[in-house]
Amino acid sequence: MSARALVALRVVFVLALLPLATGIFIVTYQDASMTHLPGKWATVEMARAGTFPFLQPYASFGQPLAGNPNFGTFFPDTLLFLFLPLTVAFGAHFAIAAALAFIGARRWARAEGVDAAAAHVAALAFVLSGVFVSTWKFYNSGMALAVAPWVLSAASRLARGGAPKRTSAELGLCGALEVLAGEPVIALLTFLLAAGRVVAGGRRGPMRSRLAGLAGGLLLAALIAAPQILLTWQIFHGSSRELRPFPFVTATGTSVHPMLALEQVLPFPFGRPDLTGAPGFSGHAWFDNHSPYLWTLHVGWATLALLLLFGRARTGPERGFYVVALVAAVLSLGKYLPYAKKIYPLLSLDGRIRFPVKWWYVVALCLVPAVGWAAQRWQSGERPNRFSLEAVGAMLVGFLGVVIVHGAGTPLAWLGALASAAAVSTLVMRRRAPSTGAVAMAILVFAAAADGRPDLRAHPRRRRPSVGSLRPARSDHARGVSPRGTGAVGGERRAIRRRLRVRPRPRRQLFGRRPRGAEAGRRSDLGAAGGGVEARRRALRRDRRPARRAVPGGRGPERAAPGPALRDRRPGTGRAAGRRPHHLS
Known part of the structure; x- marks a missing residue:
C-alpha cells in the first residue's frame, strides 16, 4: 500500500470522528x-x-460516584468536561476512544512483526468490528477496550525481547489507563492476555527478565491507579455484589445463543434494537426476552475471508491467538454449555461477574494479530490455504443469498454488502502482490454503512412548538407496535385486533351524579329487594356492563363505543379502536 493510500485512510477515519x-x-x-x-x-x-465528587446526588438519593469505576472520574479526559460544553466533552470521549483503539491496534500489530500496510488493515478490522462499535452503549467499555491494545502491545514487546525497563514502564502506564477507564472485566481480561503473552512469548531473552518486567509494569500500574482502586475497594464492602452475589440465572443472562451465528452474515439479522415497527428488533427469543447487551457481534465479510484464505491457525506465529479466541467464543455460550451450573462459580468469580457475552471482547482483541498476519501474507502474494478458495466462494454465495432473501435493511446496508462482496472477490481473484487498500477501504465502508451507528443521534436544538404540532402523543398500541416484539409479530397482533374489534370498556360514572331514567328504577328496585352486599355488587357490575351489538360483516359481537366525552378524554385510544385520532384545536 502506498503512502498516499495510508494518508487517505487516516483522513477518512478522522473526518468520520469529527461530528x-x-x-x-x-x-x-x-x-x-x-x-x-x-x-x-x-x-x-x-x-x-x-x-470532591464522592457521591452522585441525583441517583437514588445518593450513590457512589468517584468510587464507581464506571464513571471514569480519574481518567485524564475528565479535564475536558471542566473547559468544554458537556455534549462536546462527552462526544469527544468516544472520538478519543476510537482514535486510541486505531492507533493502539496498529501499534500492537507492528509489535507482533506485521508490516505497516497490513497493520492498518488489522486496526480497521478491530475498530470497525461489531464488538467495538457495540461498546459505545457504555461510557467506560469503549475506552477500556480501546486502551487494551496498548497494554498488549507493551506485553508483546516485552515478550519479544524489548528493553525491559522501557517496556515495563510502558506496560505500567498503559495498564494504569486501563484501570482508570472504568471497566473491571475488560481490565481483568486484558491483564490475563498480557500475562499469557509474556509467559508464552518469543524465545528472545530469559524468562526471568520477562517475568520481572511484567511484575514491575503491573506494580507501576497499581500505583498510578491507586486512587481509583482504593475508592472502589472502599465502596465494594457492603455493596450488593459482596452481600448478594448474582445467582446463576442473572449471571448467565446474556449467554450467546448458537442462533447468533447469523450475526456474521448481517450486523442486525433480528432488526435494529433502537427502532420500532418492521425494522425494529424482533429477536427477543434468543436474548432472554431482552435487547442485546452487545448490539452486534459482526466481524465483517472481508475479515472472515482474509482469515479463511491466509490465516495459519496451526502453523503461523498467531496460532495462539486463534486458540484463545476459540476458547473465549465457547465460554461466551454461558448457560448453553454442558455442566454450566457447575462451572458457573469459577467463571463468575462466585457470582461477582455477569454477562458471558463479554468473552467476545477477547475475540475482538485476538482479531488484531490474526488479521494483520493474514493481510501481510495476501500482500506478499502467498498462496491461499488449501480448499480455502472453495470455502470463501461458498461463504460469499451463501451470505449474498441470505442478504437477498432476508433483506439488508437500509440503502447504506445494501451498499456495504455490495462493497464487502467486491472486497471478497478481490481477495479471491488477485494472487500476486496486490495492494491492501481495497480490503482496508471495504472494511471501512462496510462497517460504517452496515452498522449504521444506531446509537448516535444528532444533538437536538430547542425550537418553539407550532400550533399544528400540538397533537396528543400516540401510544405503542395506537401505532400498532408490540411492546415485546415488532415486525411480523406486531403485524399479526394488529390483524387479530382488527378481527376481534375489541374496544375498551367505558367506565360509567354511577356516583357523584343523580341517576336518571331506567337506571334510577333499577337502583331503587335493588334497594327495595335487598339481597345483601354481594347481591348489590353483582347488580352494579351487571349494570355497568355495556350492551353488545352485532358488527356488520358477521364478525361477532362488539362492545359499545365510548361516549363523546370519553373519546375526548382518551385521545391515544382513537386509532387503536378503529377511529382516526383527533387533533387539538
Whole structure:
C-alpha cells in the first residue's frame, strides 16, 4: 500500500470522528446517556464548586460516584468536561476512544512483526468490528477496550525481547489507563492476555527478565491507579455484589445463543434494537426476552475471508491467538454449555461477574494479530490455504443469498454488502502482490454503512412548538407496535385486533351524579329487594356492563363505543379502536 493510500485512510477515519468530537452527534442509547452522562454532569458541578465528587446526588438519593469505576472520574479526559460544553466533552470521549483503539491496534500489530500496510488493515478490522462499535452503549467499555491494545502491545514487546525497563514502564502506564477507564472485566481480561503473552512469548531473552518486567509494569500500574482502586475497594464492602452475589440465572443472562451465528452474515439479522415497527428488533427469543447487551457481534465479510484464505491457525506465529479466541467464543455460550451450573462459580468469580457475552471482547482483541498476519501474507502474494478458495466462494454465495432473501435493511446496508462482496472477490481473484487498500477501504465502508451507528443521534436544538404540532402523543398500541416484539409479530397482533374489534370498556360514572331514567328504577328496585352486599355488587357490575351489538360483516359481537366525552378524554385510544385520532384545536 502506498503512502498516499495510508494518508487517505487516516483522513477518512478522522473526518468520520469529527461530528463526535464537536458535539454534533452524541451517544444516546442505554447507560451512556441514562447513567453516565448525568454522572459526568454531577462531577463537573461539584468540581467547579470545589467539592470532591464522592457521591452522585441525583441517583437514588445518593450513590457512589468517584468510587464507581464506571464513571471514569480519574481518567485524564475528565479535564475536558471542566473547559468544554458537556455534549462536546462527552462526544469527544468516544472520538478519543476510537482514535486510541486505531492507533493502539496498529501499534500492537507492528509489535507482533506485521508490516505497516497490513497493520492498518488489522486496526480497521478491530475498530470497525461489531464488538467495538457495540461498546459505545457504555461510557467506560469503549475506552477500556480501546486502551487494551496498548497494554498488549507493551506485553508483546516485552515478550519479544524489548528493553525491559522501557517496556515495563510502558506496560505500567498503559495498564494504569486501563484501570482508570472504568471497566473491571475488560481490565481483568486484558491483564490475563498480557500475562499469557509474556509467559508464552518469543524465545528472545530469559524468562526471568520477562517475568520481572511484567511484575514491575503491573506494580507501576497499581500505583498510578491507586486512587481509583482504593475508592472502589472502599465502596465494594457492603455493596450488593459482596452481600448478594448474582445467582446463576442473572449471571448467565446474556449467554450467546448458537442462533447468533447469523450475526456474521448481517450486523442486525433480528432488526435494529433502537427502532420500532418492521425494522425494529424482533429477536427477543434468543436474548432472554431482552435487547442485546452487545448490539452486534459482526466481524465483517472481508475479515472472515482474509482469515479463511491466509490465516495459519496451526502453523503461523498467531496460532495462539486463534486458540484463545476459540476458547473465549465457547465460554461466551454461558448457560448453553454442558455442566454450566457447575462451572458457573469459577467463571463468575462466585457470582461477582455477569454477562458471558463479554468473552467476545477477547475475540475482538485476538482479531488484531490474526488479521494483520493474514493481510501481510495476501500482500506478499502467498498462496491461499488449501480448499480455502472453495470455502470463501461458498461463504460469499451463501451470505449474498441470505442478504437477498432476508433483506439488508437500509440503502447504506445494501451498499456495504455490495462493497464487502467486491472486497471478497478481490481477495479471491488477485494472487500476486496486490495492494491492501481495497480490503482496508471495504472494511471501512462496510462497517460504517452496515452498522449504521444506531446509537448516535444528532444533538437536538430547542425550537418553539407550532400550533399544528400540538397533537396528543400516540401510544405503542395506537401505532400498532408490540411492546415485546415488532415486525411480523406486531403485524399479526394488529390483524387479530382488527378481527376481534375489541374496544375498551367505558367506565360509567354511577356516583357523584343523580341517576336518571331506567337506571334510577333499577337502583331503587335493588334497594327495595335487598339481597345483601354481594347481591348489590353483582347488580352494579351487571349494570355497568355495556350492551353488545352485532358488527356488520358477521364478525361477532362488539362492545359499545365510548361516549363523546370519553373519546375526548382518551385521545391515544382513537386509532387503536378503529377511529382516526383527533387533533387539538
